[in-house]
Amino acid sequence: MAKRAVFKLEKITKQYRMGEDVVTNALCGIDIEIENGEYVAIIGPSGSGKSTLMHIMGCLDSPTKGRVFIEGIDVSKMKDNELAVVRREKLGFVFQAYNLVNTLTAVENVALPMRFAGVGRGEAVRRARELLKKVGLTDRMGHKPNQLSGGQQQRVAIARSLINDPDIILADEPTGNLDTKSGQEIVELLESLNRKMGKTIVVVTHHLGLAQRADRRIYIKDGKVEREERKASRKRRR
Amino acid sequence: MLDLSAKELTEHKLRTFLTSLGIVIAIAAIVSLGSISAGMDAMVKDTLRQMGADKIIVTKKITAGLGAPMIPAFDEDIVDDFKAMNGVDDAVPIIRTNYLGSVPLIGIEEKDRGFMQMADVDFKEGGWFFDDDTDSVVVGKDFAEARNLNVGDELKIENRKLTVVGIIDAGEMRGLNMMIALPYRLAQDLLDMEGKATVVLIKPGDITQADAIKEQIRDEYEDYDAMTTEDMLARAGNIVGTIGLITIGIGVITSLVAAVGIIITMISSIAERKRQLGIMKAVGASTHVIMMQILQESLIMSIVSGIAGLLIGYMLVGVVNNTLLAGMQIAAVTPALAAGAFLYGIMLSIVSALYPAWKASRTDPIEAIRS
Incomplete structure (x- = not known):
């Protein structure tokens, strides 16, 4: 697999206006480049701006200044609907609170992004079942989120993030709501997506155990990149 | 995506019922009143025609x-x-x-x-x-x-x-x-x-x-009143016209109430579903998809409530025929009236859902996933 930058952030600034003349700088000129197949952890204390960074990388929010390239395409000035397409086609999301639709079953939740892309129910459900099998939920497909444990819900969310076969998975504190054992299973699942399927994984966390599995760790503090560390011991596969 | 809309409606039966109720009442009112006024019109005109166009009718005042x-x-x-x-x-x-x-x-x-x-x-x-x-x-x-x-x-x-x-x-x-x-x-x-x-x-x-x-x-x-058949037809026409206006008036009022009901219940339902809609947007639903989802819900509700409204309208017409009209089938639901009322109900429902659907499509995904 040839190396190419799947994410390129150039001088990203995000300001929030609080009232008339109070401006808060959530991000102050961040430059990050992430290559395909990388497993990257973004680490920082709460309030460091890591969630804002994640939202900008995930095309859920736009930077005040700077440019974001996803697979070479500048998304920083895209309109809402164009961003929706990028989120659907290029990115998969895993959230701390799982964020499943409560009224839908596991299989329907997983199929959802594919249905949004205009794929028919039958095809989307077929693919959703395959993915649920892969994450070990063969016997939970017809269950609704409230009938699943936290770990199972997060697996459903991971299956959902894979449905449109994106190259990039963004995970925001994916183990934050889980007990140690379930958290560990999710960490391993994410890692296997990177190792076995070659997905680019970006994990935002303040959980050091999770961060240590990553190839690269980017530390964020006060809206700036404080430092970066690369895991030297692991052999880069590819 | 129609299955997802249907699912959303069946998951919240009470909310769906309340939203639909207005349309049911509006269609039932239009069908029953419309059929009564159409039936009356036909009856009065038939009775007068029966006397022939060339007669003078004398009654005591x-x-x-x-x-x-x-x-x-x-x-x-x-x-x-x-x-x-x-x-x-x-x-x-x-x-x-x-x-x-x-x-x-x-x-x-x-x-x-x-x-x-x-x-x-x-x-x-x-x-x-x-x-x-x-x-x-x-x-x-x-x-x-x-x-x-x-x-x-x-x-x-x-x-x-x-x-x-x-x-x-x-x-x-x-x-x-x-x-x-x-x-x-x-x-x-x-x-x-x-x-x-x-x-x-x-x-x-x-x-x-x-x-x-x-x-x-x-x-x-x-002490006597004399009218030609033509005069009587004109007078009957006026009375029937008035009944028709009252029908339209009641139809308009019930429609407005129905529309306001739909808008209010849908907006509150969208506020309740903010998180769900935000999640859908976060995982790639465009504003168009969300709008269509809400409009489809409204379409399904209007079709079901249209059928219910027609059935209730038919029953009301039956009651009117059997009580006020001595069992004769004077008030009749014509296919045109039924189809018109049904399509009107669908249109009313969709138009009322436009604003809630637009509002739903503007849901901010970040707010939803933060909560």
Whole structure:
């Protein structure tokens, strides 16, 4: 697999206006480049701006200044609907609170992004079942989120993030709501997506155990990149 | 995505029911009121047409006061005065009143039947009575059907047992199909109107003289009212027009209430579903997809409530026919009325859902996933 930058952030600034003349700088000129197949952890204390960074990388929010390239395409000035397409086609999301639709079953939740892309129910459900099998939920497909444990819900969310076969998975504190054992299973699942399927994984966390599995760790503090560390011991596969 | 919309609706049955209720009521109101006013219109016009376009109808003016009869009677001998008037070809007295409030009851002599288009009418069963019969009655087929009457059956009027001797099938002339006809003298006897009539029908020698004769009667007989068939049709048209306006008015009001109901319940439902909608946007739903989802929910609700509204409307029409209209199927839901009301309900529902759908499509995914 040839190396190419799947994410390129150039001088990203995000300001929030609080009232008339109070401006808060959530991000102050961040430059990050992430290559395909990388497993990257973004680490920082709460309030460091890591969630804002994640939202900008995930095309859920736009930077005040700077440019974001996803697979070479500048998304920083895209309109809402164009961003929706990028989120659907290029990115998969895993959230701390799982964020499943409560009224839908596991299989329907997983199929959802594919249905949004205009794929028919039958095809989307077929693919959703395959993915649920892969994450070990063969016997939970017809269950609704409230009938699943936290770990199972997060697996459903991971299956959902894979449905449109994106190259990039963004995970925001994916183990934050889980007990140690379930958290560990999710960490391993994410890692296997990177190792076995070659997905680019970006994990935002303040959980050091999770961060240590990553190839690269980017530390964020006060809206700036404080430092970066690369895991030297692991052999880069590819 | 229709399955997802349907699922959302069935997951929240009470909310769906409340949102749909307005449309159900609006359609039921439009269908039932519309069919009543259309039925009334047809009935009144048929009845008048039955008298022929060239007649002058003379009645006594209604005197105000308690106990005044709806159709006042007068001395039948006045017919001779009308006959003697210039330009009058013939004049006949008849008894015309209402049985059970809405069924026309007509007492008429054999020689005068031509005045009411009854001379050559077809019979489904049996035939005419004679002038001197004292217990015979002829009914229209609609009335017979409503009362399940056959020739030889008994019909009680004013506590007298009469025998049905004929059932008229006047085809398109619905006025005849829903009336009761009696021999003139028998009608006078039954209604305690010996020597009296309630209507005089005048046939002018030439139709162009009808207005002149009418005016002359109005001038010379202060207590009497004279109208040509045309006048009566115009007057009936006004009354029916008023009923029609009331129908439209009620339709508009119920529609507005329904629309406001839909908007309010949908907006509150969207506020409740903010997180769900935000998640959908976060995982790639465009504003268009979200809008379509909400509009489809509205479409499904409007189709179901349209069917319910039509059923309730049909039932209301049945109740009206069986109570106010003595069992005759006067108020009728025509296919055009049903289709019109149904499509109107769908349109109303979709238009009302436009704003909530737009609002839903603007849900901020970040807010939703933060919560």
